[in-house]
Amino acid sequence: MVDPSDEVNYTRVMPYEVSTPVFEGPFDLLLHLIMREQVDLYEVSLSTIVDAYLVELDRLVAAAEGTDERLDLDVATEFLLIAATLIELKARRLLPGVHDADLDDELGLWEERDLLLSKLLECKTFKDAARALSQLSEEASRSFPRTAGLEDPFLDLAPDLLAGVTATRLRDAFLRAVAPKPVPTVDISHLHVSAASVGDAMEELLDELPRVGRISFRRLTSGLVERLEVVVRFLALLELFKQGLVDLDQAGSFAELQVVWVGEDAERRDLAQLAMAGVDAYDG
Amino acid sequence: MADDAEARRAIEAILMVADQPIEAQLLGELLELAPQRIEDLCTELASEYDVTGRGFILAKVAGGYRYQSAPDLAGHVERFVLEGQSARLSAAALETLAIVAYKQPLSRGQIAAIRGVNVDGVLRTLQQRGFVTEVGRDTGPGQAAMFGTTSLFLERLGLAGLGDLPPLGDFVPGPEVVEALEQGLRPSGLDDLGDDEPADGGSPDAGLLDGGP
Amino acid sequence: MADDAEARRAIEAILMVADQPIEAQLLGELLELAPQRIEDLCTELASEYDVTGRGFILAKVAGGYRYQSAPDLAGHVERFVLEGQSARLSAAALETLAIVAYKQPLSRGQIAAIRGVNVDGVLRTLQQRGFVTEVGRDTGPGQAAMFGTTSLFLERLGLAGLGDLPPLGDFVPGPEVVEALEQGLRPSGLDDLGDDEPADGGSPDAGLLDGGP
Numbered sequence: 001m002v003d004p005s006d007e008v009n010y011t012r013v014m015p016y017e018v019s020t021p022v023f024e025g026p027f028d029l030l031l032h033l034i035m036r037e038q039v040d041l042y043e044v045s046l047s048t049i050v051d052a053y054l055v056e057l058d059r060l061v062a063a064a065e066g067t068d069e070r071l072d073l074d075v076a077t078e079f080l081l082i083a084a085t086l087i088e089l090k091a092r093r094l095l096p097g098v099h100d101a102d103l104d105d106e107l108g109l110w111e112e113r114d115l116l117l118s119k120l121l122e123c124k125t126f127k128d129a130a131r132a133l134s135q136l137s138e139e140a141s142r143s144f145p146r147t148a149g150l151e152d153p154f155l156d157l158a159p160d161l162l163a164g165v166t167a168t169r170l171r172d173a174f175l176r177a178v179a180p181k182p183v184p185t186v187d188i189s190h191l192h193v194s195a196a197s198v199g200d201a202m203e204e205l206l207d208e209l210p211r212v213g214r215i216s217f218r219r220l221t222s223g224l225v226e227r228l229e230v231v232v233r234f235l236a237l238l239e240l241f242k243q244g245l246v247d248l249d250q251a252g253s254f255a256e257l258q259v260v261w262v263g264e265d266a267e268r269r270d271l272a273q274l275a276m277a278g279v280d281a282y283d284g
Numbered sequence: 285m286a287d288d289a290e291a292r293r294a295i296e297a298i299l300m301v302a303d304q305p306i307e308a309q310l311l312g313e314l315l316e317l318a319p320q321r322i323e324d325l326c327t328e329l330a331s332e333y334d335v336t337g338r339g340f341i342l343a344k345v346a347g348g349y350r351y352q353s354a355p356d357l358a359g360h361v362e363r364f365v366l367e368g369q370s371a372r373l374s375a376a377a378l379e380t381l382a383i384v385a386y387k388q389p390l391s392r393g394q395i396a397a398i399r400g401v402n403v404d405g406v407l408r409t410l411q412q413r414g415f416v417t418e419v420g421r422d423t424g425p426g427q428a429a430m431f432g433t434t435s436l437f438l439e440r441l442g443l444a445g446l447g448d449l450p451p452l453g454d455f456v457p458g459p460e461v462v463e464a465l466e467q468g469l470r471p472s473g474l475d476d477l478g479d480d481e482p483a484d485g486g487s488p489d490a491g492l493l494d495g496g497p
Numbered sequence: 498m499a500d501d502a503e504a505r506r507a508i509e510a511i512l513m514v515a516d517q518p519i520e521a522q523l524l525g526e527l528l529e530l531a532p533q534r535i536e537d538l539c540t541e542l543a544s545e546y547d548v549t550g551r552g553f554i555l556a557k558v559a560g561g562y563r564y565q566s567a568p569d570l571a572g573h574v575e576r577f578v579l580e581g582q583s584a585r586l587s588a589a590a591l592e593t594l595a596i597v598a599y600k601q602p603l604s605r606g607q608i609a610a611i612r613g614v615n616v617d618g619v620l621r622t623l624q625q626r627g628f629v630t631e632v633g634r635d636t637g638p639g640q641a642a643m644f645g646t647t648s649l650f651l652e653r654l655g656l657a658g659l660g661d662l663p664p665l666g667d668f669v670p671g672p673e674v675v676e677a678l679e680q681g682l683r684p685s686g687l688d689d690l691g692d693d694e695p696a697d698g699g700s701p702d703a704g705l706l707d708g709g710p
């Protein structure tokens with residue numbers, strides 16, 4: 001750390017040139033879709049979004065190939081997040097349950113829309129503010145500051161910066177300089193905060209599915225009132241699918257989603273423990 | 285106590301040897317003048333340089349005064365200054381910076397809530413670049429780190445202080461944008477509830493995993 | 498080729514941002530004017546400052562031109578040096594010096610990244626005092642200057658070599674500190690693609706913000 005002869009390779013990597021629009025978040029993407037393409041959010045094709053993501057991913061991988069650069073996982077995962085958010089938004093519309101909407105649900109939809117609308121307005125506001133700041137910076141960068149400092153005759157006069165400075169004080173100063181760093185935290189505020197837990201939903205499914213064997217998703221969720229509960233159940237189901245405990249089957253584009261239990265009863269509990277430990281973080 | 289003429293000259297002399305913006309407060313202490321008097325004198329000097337077409341300006345930046353080259357001469361100065369162009373910030377970083385600038389102090393979570401994405405990476409970049417720093421801790425239970433902008437940020441934007449930021453209200457979208465957004469977010473599902481629901485339960489809207497619409 | 502009025506202004510701008518006396522030869526090359534013409538213009542400027550009673554002078558020093566405080570205002574400047582800068586600089590200067598000592602070689606931007614503030618002035622002071630010096634250039638495209646400590650620094654601290662600096666070992670930084678440090682000192686932008694973080698992020702001379710799409 002203190003050895004100045006340590007070899008450091010000060011090469012730099014240029015950022016990927018991105019020709020397709022890069023969206024800075026789900027709000028950003030929504031803004032783009034709504035403002036420029038004048039589309040109804042719920043008309044947006046999910047496959048288009050997923051395709052765009054895959055194309056973008058391929059492009060990033062190709063760009064990284066043959067160079068020392070790595071695929072930028074930040075970019076890749078951020079895009080995935082956008083796609084996932086949109087899919088969730090759309091899925092919440094399409095899932096059964098909405099059709100049983102009563103007045104409360106309807107009001108809820110409008111509230112939700114208003115919330116999203118205010119988010120988008122806020123997002124747009126800061127986008128424009130950022131542009132103004134950029135402009136300010138551009139102007140400021142054309143004026144260079146004087147940093148010449150003291151003229152020689154005054155240098156002798158200047159207080160001795162090292163008066164009373166010991167090596168220990170120097171070390172303390174270093175530690176002070178590097179100390180106040182924020183603790184990185186995993187931000188999950190963009191995830192849907194829900195009273196329903198995916199873990200709980202999995203537990204219910206693990207109890208129910210082995211008994212019924214095969215069931216349509218619609219029937220599986222027929223007793224649920226809140227759309228959110230349906231979403232949570234769906235996520236739980238995907239988790240079970242990942243664990244290899246269920247098979248999901250859809251005969252065609254508009255067909256029912258069929259759920260088939262393929263797990264062994266014996267391994268149920270063990271796997272449940274494992275699986276739920278991994279997904280509880282989704283609860284928000 | 286210095287008279288105005290001498291105070292003006294003294295300010296010029298001191299700023300000429302300074303290597304960072306000097307606050308009116310300090311100049312006032314040195315010259316035994318009220319800070320407001322210093323502000324006035326500096327404003328006079330700045331306007332004098334402007335009127336007489338000097339190649340330098342007296343700028344108020346990050347709360348202090350300093351000499352800078354005149355912006356219109358950037359072409360000449362750039363050829364002289366050796367250090368080249370610095371890296372520019374991505375749009376994501378810039379927007380995050382704008383949020384921090386206008387909403388400070390605020391937590392990582394609050395920024396993420398506005399941007400709709402995780403901002404860890406972007407925030408780290410802004411901290412590395414010295415534009416954003418931790419300014420304290422939330423008093424709430426989690427004691428989340430609160431972030432704000434630095435004086436370097438003000439310097440880079442050529443602002444005397446945060447009060448000189450263009451008002452955020454200037455950027456609030458107009459009614460036509462609001463209308464367009466409202467239109468785009470029309471909860472279409474409401475219109476056709478129950479109308480087209482086949483008895484067999486097949487979803488009429490779209491296949492979940494295919495393209496729709 | 499610049500006309501006289503613009504050349505005069507350009508000379509003012511360049512000399513204002515220069516750290517060292519600039520020779521007429523170099524100014525002539527930058528402005529595409531004969532050195533003699535530059536000399537004439539500088540003489541005109543100097544006399545103009547004198548006649549209008551500015552607090553600074555345009556001096557010819559060591560074969561070059563530079564701005565200096567007017568000699569008759571030395572009292573004010575001394576006061577500024579003694580009362581103004583010392584208290585304000587010491588803590589900042591010490592931290593900057595410590596960072597350079599422990600982390601050398603590193604660029605201006607890397608230091609700024611750790612300190613979270615512009616370090617141009619402080620670094621300049623440390624260089625002037627002979628504690629810090631430029632030890633090389635970054636191999637990257639920007640070729641940022643890399644800084645390290647001098648033998649005078651070691652001498653003044655009574656150290657035989659950098660290896661004698663007190664070890665940081667008994668201080669166990671949390672992983673977040675280590676990460677922040679490594680991020681700050683990482684030579685390339687590998688971890689932040691898209692946020693683009695070259696090593697000279699703290700360079701004073703260019704717009705850092707870009708609103709790109």
